[in-house]
Amino acid sequence: MKETSTTNINVELLDRSYNILIAAGLLKNCVNEITRVISPHCRKIVIVSNKKIFTLYGNIPSQNLKKLGYQPLHFLIGDGEKYKTLATAEKLFTFLIEQRLERRDALIALGGGVVGDLTGFVAATYLRGIDYIQIPTSLLAQIDAAIGGKTAVNHKKGKNLIGAFHQPKLVIVDPNVLITLPKRELVAAIYEVIKYGVIADEKLFYLLEKEKNNILARNIELLTEIIISCCKAKAGIVSRDEHESGERQILNFGHTIGHALETITNYKHFKHGEAVGYGMIAATLISNQLNLINDEQTRKIISLVKGYSKLPSVKGISLETLLEIMRQDKKSLAGQLTFVLPEQIGRVIIGQRVPINVVHQVLQTL
Ligand code: GLY
Numbered sequence: 001m002k003e004t005s006t007t008n009i010n011v012e013l014l015d016r017s018y019n020i021l022i023a024a025g026l027l028k029n030c031v032n033e034i035t036r037v038i039s040p041h042c043r044k045i046v047i048v049s050n051k052k053i054f055t056l057y058g059n060i061p062s063q064n065l066k067k068l069g070y071q072p073l074h075f076l077i078g079d080g081e082k083y084k085t086l087a088t089a090e091k092l093f094t095f096l097i098e099q100r101l102e103r104r105d106a107l108i109a110l111g112g113g114v115v116g117d118l119t120g121f122v123a124a125t126y127l128r129g130i131d132y133i134q135i136p137t138s139l140l141a142q143i144d145a146a147i148g149g150k151t152a153v154n155h156k157k158g159k160n161l162i163g164a165f166h167q168p169k170l171v172i173v174d175p176n177v178l179i180t181l182p183k184r185e186l187v188a189a190i191y192e193v194i195k196y197g198v199i200a201d202e203k204l205f206y207l208l209e210k211e212k213n214n215i216l217a218r219n220i221e222l223l224t225e226i227i228i229s230c231c232k233a234k235a236g237i238v239s240r241d242e243h244e245s246g247e248r249q250i251l252n253f254g255h256t257i258g259h260a261l262e263t264i265t266n267y268k269h270f271k272h273g274e275a276v277g278y279g280m281i282a283a284t285l286i287s288n289q290l291n292l293i294n295d296e297q298t299r300k301i302i303s304l305v306k307g308y309s310k311l312p313s314v315k316g317i318s319l320e321t322l323l324e325i326m327r328q329d330k331k332s333l334a335g336q337l338t339f340v341l342p343e344q345i346g347r348v349i350i351g352q353r354v355p356i357n358v359v360h361q362v363l364q365t366l
Contacts, residue, residue: 001025001176002220009231011147012239013167020147020171020231024220027057027135027174031064034108037169038131041104047074048092048119049110053137056180058110061135073099077118081267084114084154086162092122106131106169112138113145117160120151124166134171138181139189139223140273142173143196143230144251148238159267165243173231175223187309188273190215194304195280196230199250202346204229209304249350253340254279257363260325261317270312277305278314278366285362286354287341297344319363323356
Protein backbone atom coordinates (compact mmCIF):
# COMPACT_ATOMS: atom_id res chain seq x y z
CA MET A 1 0.00 0.00 0.00
CA LYS A 2 1.20 3.50 -0.90
CA GLU A 3 2.05 6.07 1.74
CA THR A 4 2.21 9.80 1.01
CA SER A 5 2.95 12.87 3.12
CA THR A 6 0.01 14.52 4.82
CA THR A 7 -1.77 17.54 3.37
CA ASN A 8 -3.60 19.65 5.92
CA ILE A 9 -6.48 21.84 4.76
CA ASN A 10 -8.22 24.09 7.25
CA VAL A 11 -11.94 24.80 7.19
CA GLU A 12 -12.01 28.22 8.81
CA LEU A 13 -15.12 28.71 10.91
CA LEU A 14 -13.94 30.65 13.97
CA ASP A 15 -14.30 28.43 17.05
CA ARG A 16 -15.66 25.60 14.88
CA SER A 17 -12.65 25.48 12.56
CA TYR A 18 -11.21 22.07 11.78
CA ASN A 19 -8.67 20.30 9.62
CA ILE A 20 -9.02 17.94 6.71
CA LEU A 21 -5.99 15.62 6.76
CA ILE A 22 -5.26 13.80 3.52
CA ALA A 23 -2.62 11.09 3.00
CA ALA A 24 -2.38 7.60 1.61
CA GLY A 25 -1.81 5.32 4.60
CA LEU A 26 -3.29 7.79 7.13
CA LEU A 27 -5.91 5.41 8.50
CA LYS A 28 -3.22 3.36 10.27
CA ASN A 29 -1.84 6.41 12.07
CA CYS A 30 -4.82 8.65 12.65
CA VAL A 31 -5.63 7.99 16.27
CA ASN A 32 -3.23 10.54 17.71
CA GLU A 33 -4.78 13.18 15.46
CA ILE A 34 -8.23 12.22 16.74
CA THR A 35 -7.24 12.45 20.39
CA ARG A 36 -5.88 15.96 19.79
CA VAL A 37 -9.30 17.35 18.77
CA ILE A 38 -11.70 15.66 21.18
CA SER A 39 -12.33 16.53 24.81
CA PRO A 40 -9.48 15.64 27.18
CA HIS A 41 -12.21 14.04 29.32
CA CYS A 42 -13.53 11.81 26.51
CA ARG A 43 -13.65 8.12 27.46
CA LYS A 44 -15.99 6.39 25.04
CA ILE A 45 -15.75 6.62 21.28
CA VAL A 46 -18.37 4.95 19.08
CA ILE A 47 -17.31 4.06 15.55
CA VAL A 48 -20.42 4.11 13.34
CA SER A 49 -19.98 2.12 10.14
CA ASN A 50 -21.48 -0.67 8.06
CA LYS A 51 -20.46 -4.31 8.13
CA LYS A 52 -18.39 -4.32 4.96
CA ILE A 53 -16.42 -1.16 5.78
CA PHE A 54 -15.94 -1.98 9.44
CA THR A 55 -14.60 -5.44 8.56
CA LEU A 56 -12.16 -3.89 6.09
CA TYR A 57 -11.06 -0.79 7.99
CA GLY A 58 -12.51 -0.68 11.50
CA ASN A 59 -10.09 -2.83 13.46
CA ILE A 60 -6.95 -0.70 13.35
CA PRO A 61 -8.45 2.58 14.65
CA SER A 62 -10.43 0.61 17.21
CA GLN A 63 -7.38 -1.23 18.56
CA ASN A 64 -5.26 1.91 18.54
CA LEU A 65 -7.90 3.81 20.52
CA LYS A 66 -7.93 1.00 23.07
CA LYS A 67 -4.13 1.15 23.41
CA LEU A 68 -4.45 4.84 24.28
CA GLY A 69 -6.90 4.06 27.08
CA TYR A 70 -10.20 4.89 25.40
CA GLN A 71 -13.18 2.59 25.33
CA PRO A 72 -13.93 2.05 21.63
CA LEU A 73 -17.38 0.73 20.71
CA HIS A 74 -18.94 0.19 17.34
CA PHE A 75 -22.42 0.42 15.90
CA LEU A 76 -23.12 -0.96 12.44
CA ILE A 77 -25.92 0.20 10.16
CA GLY A 78 -27.21 -1.33 6.91
CA ASP A 79 -25.53 -0.46 3.64
CA GLY A 80 -27.38 2.01 1.41
CA GLU A 81 -29.51 5.14 1.26
CA LYS A 82 -32.57 3.30 2.55
CA TYR A 83 -30.93 3.10 5.99
CA LYS A 84 -30.43 6.87 6.28
CA THR A 85 -33.61 7.27 8.31
CA LEU A 86 -34.91 8.44 11.66
CA ALA A 87 -35.52 4.77 12.48
CA THR A 88 -31.77 3.99 12.15
CA ALA A 89 -30.90 7.18 14.05
CA GLU A 90 -33.25 6.10 16.82
CA LYS A 91 -31.45 2.75 17.11
CA LEU A 92 -28.15 4.58 17.40
CA PHE A 93 -29.60 6.96 20.04
CA THR A 94 -30.75 3.91 22.02
CA PHE A 95 -27.27 2.37 21.78
CA LEU A 96 -25.62 5.60 22.96
CA ILE A 97 -28.04 5.90 25.88
CA GLU A 98 -27.56 2.26 26.87
CA GLN A 99 -23.78 2.63 26.66
CA ARG A 100 -24.07 5.83 28.73
CA LEU A 101 -22.21 8.10 26.36
CA GLU A 102 -21.74 11.51 27.88
CA ARG A 103 -21.33 14.94 26.34
CA ARG A 104 -17.55 14.70 26.56
CA ASP A 105 -17.56 11.49 24.44
CA ALA A 106 -17.40 11.27 20.65
CA LEU A 107 -18.53 9.46 17.52
CA ILE A 108 -16.49 8.48 14.47
CA ALA A 109 -18.23 8.11 11.09
CA LEU A 110 -16.31 5.44 9.18
CA GLY A 111 -17.97 4.98 5.79
CA GLY A 112 -19.56 6.75 2.85
CA GLY A 113 -22.11 9.55 2.73
CA VAL A 114 -24.92 7.57 4.38
CA VAL A 115 -22.81 6.75 7.44
CA GLY A 116 -21.39 10.29 7.57
CA ASP A 117 -24.73 12.10 7.27
CA LEU A 118 -26.47 9.88 9.81
CA THR A 119 -23.61 9.95 12.33
CA GLY A 120 -23.37 13.73 11.99
CA PHE A 121 -27.11 14.06 12.56
CA VAL A 122 -27.00 11.91 15.69
CA ALA A 123 -23.91 13.80 16.93
CA ALA A 124 -25.75 17.09 16.37
CA THR A 125 -28.74 16.06 18.46
CA TYR A 126 -27.64 13.51 21.07
CA LEU A 127 -27.43 15.39 24.40
CA ARG A 128 -27.85 18.57 22.30
CA GLY A 129 -24.61 17.93 20.47
CA ILE A 130 -21.44 15.89 20.89
CA ASP A 131 -18.18 15.74 18.92
CA TYR A 132 -17.73 13.62 15.83
CA ILE A 133 -14.97 12.84 13.39
CA GLN A 134 -15.39 11.96 9.75
CA ILE A 135 -13.35 9.16 8.20
CA PRO A 136 -14.91 8.98 4.71
CA THR A 137 -14.27 5.79 2.74
CA SER A 138 -15.97 6.59 -0.58
CA LEU A 139 -14.57 9.09 -3.07
CA LEU A 140 -17.85 11.03 -3.00
CA ALA A 141 -17.71 11.40 0.77
CA GLN A 142 -13.99 12.26 0.69
CA ILE A 143 -14.50 15.16 -1.72
CA ASP A 144 -17.90 16.40 -0.60
CA ALA A 145 -20.22 14.84 1.97
CA ALA A 146 -17.76 14.58 4.86
CA ILE A 147 -16.84 18.26 4.66
CA GLY A 148 -19.01 21.20 5.58
CA GLY A 149 -21.22 19.98 8.40
CA LYS A 150 -24.40 19.20 6.47
CA THR A 151 -25.93 16.31 8.41
CA ALA A 152 -29.28 14.69 7.73
CA VAL A 153 -31.58 11.73 7.48
CA ASN A 154 -34.18 11.20 4.77
CA HIS A 155 -37.96 11.36 5.16
CA LYS A 156 -40.25 9.30 2.96
CA LYS A 157 -41.34 12.54 1.32
CA GLY A 158 -37.82 13.58 0.38
CA LYS A 159 -34.07 13.31 0.74
CA ASN A 160 -32.18 15.06 3.59
CA LEU A 161 -35.34 16.76 4.88
CA ILE A 162 -34.42 16.33 8.56
CA GLY A 163 -31.02 17.56 9.58
CA ALA A 164 -28.74 20.17 11.06
CA PHE A 165 -25.51 21.97 10.38
CA HIS A 166 -22.98 20.41 12.75
CA GLN A 167 -19.31 20.59 11.83
CA PRO A 168 -17.01 17.64 12.52
CA LYS A 169 -13.92 18.14 14.68
CA LEU A 170 -11.66 16.56 12.06
CA VAL A 171 -11.85 14.87 8.66
CA ILE A 172 -9.39 12.07 7.91
CA VAL A 173 -8.99 11.08 4.27
CA ASP A 174 -6.98 8.01 3.25
CA PRO A 175 -7.11 7.51 -0.54
CA ASN A 176 -5.82 3.92 -0.16
CA VAL A 177 -9.32 2.84 0.87
CA LEU A 178 -10.55 3.65 -2.65
CA ILE A 179 -8.96 0.42 -3.86
CA THR A 180 -11.97 -1.50 -2.51
CA LEU A 181 -14.60 0.96 -3.78
CA PRO A 182 -16.92 -0.58 -6.43
CA LYS A 183 -16.10 0.76 -9.92
CA ARG A 184 -19.55 2.27 -10.48
CA GLU A 185 -19.26 4.28 -7.25
CA LEU A 186 -15.80 5.51 -8.22
CA VAL A 187 -17.02 6.72 -11.60
CA ALA A 188 -20.18 8.27 -10.14
CA ALA A 189 -17.98 10.28 -7.76
CA ILE A 190 -15.79 11.40 -10.66
CA TYR A 191 -18.82 13.27 -12.06
CA GLU A 192 -18.83 15.29 -8.84
CA VAL A 193 -15.09 15.86 -9.25
CA ILE A 194 -15.83 17.21 -12.75
CA LYS A 195 -18.33 19.49 -11.05
CA TYR A 196 -15.54 21.03 -8.96
CA GLY A 197 -13.54 21.54 -12.16
CA VAL A 198 -16.40 23.39 -13.82
CA ILE A 199 -17.46 25.49 -10.84
CA ALA A 200 -14.08 26.48 -9.45
CA ASP A 201 -10.95 24.82 -10.79
CA GLU A 202 -9.99 24.93 -14.45
CA LYS A 203 -6.69 23.14 -13.75
CA LEU A 204 -8.53 20.21 -12.19
CA PHE A 205 -10.84 20.05 -15.22
CA TYR A 206 -7.92 19.63 -17.61
CA LEU A 207 -6.22 17.10 -15.31
CA LEU A 208 -9.39 15.01 -15.47
CA GLU A 209 -9.32 15.26 -19.25
CA LYS A 210 -5.66 14.29 -19.54
CA GLU A 211 -5.44 11.54 -16.95
CA LYS A 212 -8.73 9.74 -17.46
CA ASN A 213 -7.24 6.26 -17.86
CA ASN A 214 -4.88 6.57 -14.90
CA ILE A 215 -7.66 7.90 -12.72
CA LEU A 216 -9.96 5.03 -13.66
CA ALA A 217 -7.06 2.65 -12.93
CA ARG A 218 -7.04 4.17 -9.40
CA ASN A 219 -3.56 5.64 -9.49
CA ILE A 220 -3.27 6.66 -5.83
CA GLU A 221 -1.03 9.72 -6.41
CA LEU A 222 -3.52 11.09 -8.92
CA LEU A 223 -6.53 10.32 -6.76
CA THR A 224 -4.76 12.05 -3.85
CA GLU A 225 -4.09 15.13 -5.99
CA ILE A 226 -7.72 15.23 -7.08
CA ILE A 227 -9.03 14.85 -3.53
CA ILE A 228 -6.73 17.66 -2.35
CA SER A 229 -8.03 19.99 -5.10
CA CYS A 230 -11.68 19.24 -4.30
CA CYS A 231 -11.20 19.55 -0.53
CA LYS A 232 -9.39 22.89 -0.96
CA ALA A 233 -12.26 24.18 -3.08
CA LYS A 234 -14.92 22.93 -0.68
CA ALA A 235 -13.10 24.16 2.44
CA GLY A 236 -12.91 27.65 0.92
CA ILE A 237 -16.56 27.69 -0.09
CA VAL A 238 -17.77 26.43 3.31
CA SER A 239 -15.53 28.88 5.19
CA ARG A 240 -17.04 31.78 3.25
CA ASP A 241 -20.67 30.59 3.27
CA GLU A 242 -21.34 27.90 5.86
CA HIS A 243 -25.14 28.02 5.67
CA GLU A 244 -25.53 28.23 1.89
CA SER A 245 -26.93 31.73 1.71
CA GLY A 246 -24.85 32.50 -1.39
CA GLU A 247 -21.63 31.05 -2.73
CA ARG A 248 -22.14 27.51 -1.36
CA GLN A 249 -24.99 27.19 -3.86
CA ILE A 250 -22.39 26.72 -6.61
CA LEU A 251 -22.00 23.17 -5.30
CA ASN A 252 -25.52 22.57 -6.60
CA PHE A 253 -24.37 22.75 -10.24
CA GLY A 254 -26.07 19.82 -12.02
CA HIS A 255 -28.37 19.18 -9.07
CA THR A 256 -31.65 20.82 -10.22
CA ILE A 257 -32.17 18.18 -12.90
CA GLY A 258 -30.04 15.59 -11.07
CA HIS A 259 -32.33 15.56 -8.02
CA ALA A 260 -35.43 15.36 -10.22
CA LEU A 261 -33.94 12.32 -12.01
CA GLU A 262 -33.23 10.65 -8.67
CA THR A 263 -36.74 11.40 -7.39
CA ILE A 264 -38.54 10.19 -10.52
CA THR A 265 -36.66 6.87 -10.40
CA ASN A 266 -37.13 6.47 -6.65
CA TYR A 267 -33.38 6.73 -5.98
CA LYS A 268 -32.97 3.26 -7.53
CA HIS A 269 -31.82 3.78 -11.11
CA PHE A 270 -29.02 6.35 -10.77
CA LYS A 271 -26.15 6.79 -8.38
CA HIS A 272 -26.28 10.38 -7.15
CA GLY A 273 -23.19 11.35 -9.18
CA GLU A 274 -24.65 9.84 -12.35
CA ALA A 275 -27.83 11.89 -12.02
CA VAL A 276 -25.62 14.96 -11.45
CA GLY A 277 -23.70 13.98 -14.62
CA TYR A 278 -26.92 14.31 -16.64
CA GLY A 279 -27.78 17.46 -14.72
CA MET A 280 -24.44 19.05 -15.64
CA ILE A 281 -24.88 18.19 -19.33
CA ALA A 282 -28.37 19.70 -19.31
CA ALA A 283 -27.34 22.82 -17.36
CA THR A 284 -24.43 23.40 -19.75
CA LEU A 285 -26.73 23.10 -22.77
CA ILE A 286 -29.20 25.50 -21.15
CA SER A 287 -26.38 27.96 -20.50
CA ASN A 288 -25.35 27.67 -24.14
CA GLN A 289 -28.95 28.28 -25.29
CA LEU A 290 -28.99 31.44 -23.19
CA ASN A 291 -25.65 32.51 -24.71
CA LEU A 292 -23.94 32.45 -21.34
CA ILE A 293 -21.22 29.99 -22.42
CA ASN A 294 -19.61 29.53 -25.83
CA ASP A 295 -19.87 26.43 -28.04
CA GLU A 296 -16.30 25.26 -27.52
CA GLN A 297 -16.48 25.27 -23.72
CA THR A 298 -19.92 23.64 -23.89
CA ARG A 299 -18.52 20.83 -26.01
CA LYS A 300 -15.56 20.33 -23.65
CA ILE A 301 -17.74 20.03 -20.54
CA ILE A 302 -20.15 17.62 -22.18
CA SER A 303 -17.45 15.40 -23.64
CA LEU A 304 -15.62 15.18 -20.33
CA VAL A 305 -18.81 14.05 -18.58
CA LYS A 306 -19.73 11.61 -21.34
CA GLY A 307 -16.16 10.39 -21.73
CA TYR A 308 -15.76 8.89 -18.25
CA SER A 309 -18.37 6.19 -18.66
CA LYS A 310 -21.71 5.49 -20.19
CA LEU A 311 -24.41 7.07 -18.05
CA PRO A 312 -27.43 4.87 -17.24
CA SER A 313 -30.19 5.17 -19.83
CA VAL A 314 -32.94 7.76 -19.38
CA LYS A 315 -35.23 5.76 -21.66
CA GLY A 316 -38.77 5.52 -20.36
CA ILE A 317 -38.49 8.57 -18.08
CA SER A 318 -41.42 10.89 -18.72
CA LEU A 319 -40.25 14.38 -19.57
CA GLU A 320 -43.56 15.85 -18.42
CA THR A 321 -43.31 14.18 -14.99
CA LEU A 322 -39.68 15.25 -14.67
CA LEU A 323 -40.65 18.88 -15.35
CA GLU A 324 -43.54 18.57 -12.91
CA ILE A 325 -41.11 17.44 -10.18
CA MET A 326 -38.89 20.43 -10.95
CA ARG A 327 -41.89 22.78 -10.89
CA GLN A 328 -42.79 21.53 -7.40
CA ASP A 329 -39.26 22.19 -6.24
CA LYS A 330 -38.96 25.09 -3.83
CA LYS A 331 -36.60 26.79 -6.27
CA SER A 332 -39.33 27.04 -8.95
CA LEU A 333 -40.96 30.45 -9.33
CA ALA A 334 -43.65 31.74 -11.72
CA GLY A 335 -42.97 29.43 -14.65
CA GLN A 336 -39.22 29.62 -14.23
CA LEU A 337 -36.66 27.29 -12.69
CA THR A 338 -33.49 28.31 -10.89
CA PHE A 339 -30.17 26.94 -12.07
CA VAL A 340 -26.45 27.15 -11.42
CA LEU A 341 -25.06 27.69 -14.94
CA PRO A 342 -21.49 27.59 -16.24
CA GLU A 343 -20.10 30.70 -17.93
CA GLN A 344 -16.75 29.10 -18.64
CA ILE A 345 -14.73 26.19 -17.28
CA GLY A 346 -13.92 27.22 -13.70
CA ARG A 347 -16.73 29.76 -13.30
CA VAL A 348 -20.50 29.50 -12.76
CA ILE A 349 -23.35 31.84 -11.89
CA ILE A 350 -25.93 31.02 -9.22
CA GLY A 351 -29.66 31.76 -9.09
CA GLN A 352 -30.13 32.00 -12.85
CA ARG A 353 -33.85 31.93 -13.70
CA VAL A 354 -34.60 29.83 -16.77
CA PRO A 355 -38.02 29.67 -18.52
CA ILE A 356 -39.49 26.16 -18.36
CA ASN A 357 -39.83 25.99 -22.15
CA VAL A 358 -36.02 26.32 -22.50
CA VAL A 359 -35.51 23.49 -19.98
CA HIS A 360 -38.11 21.41 -21.85
CA GLN A 361 -36.37 21.98 -25.17
CA VAL A 362 -32.95 20.98 -23.80
CA LEU A 363 -34.22 17.90 -21.98
CA GLN A 364 -35.85 16.71 -25.18
CA THR A 365 -32.40 16.55 -26.82
CA LEU A 366 -31.20 14.18 -24.07
N1 GLY B 1 -23.00 18.74 -0.87
C1 GLY B 1 -23.23 20.10 -1.05
C2 GLY B 1 -22.84 20.94 0.12
O1 GLY B 1 -22.18 20.47 1.01
O2 GLY B 1 -23.20 22.09 0.16
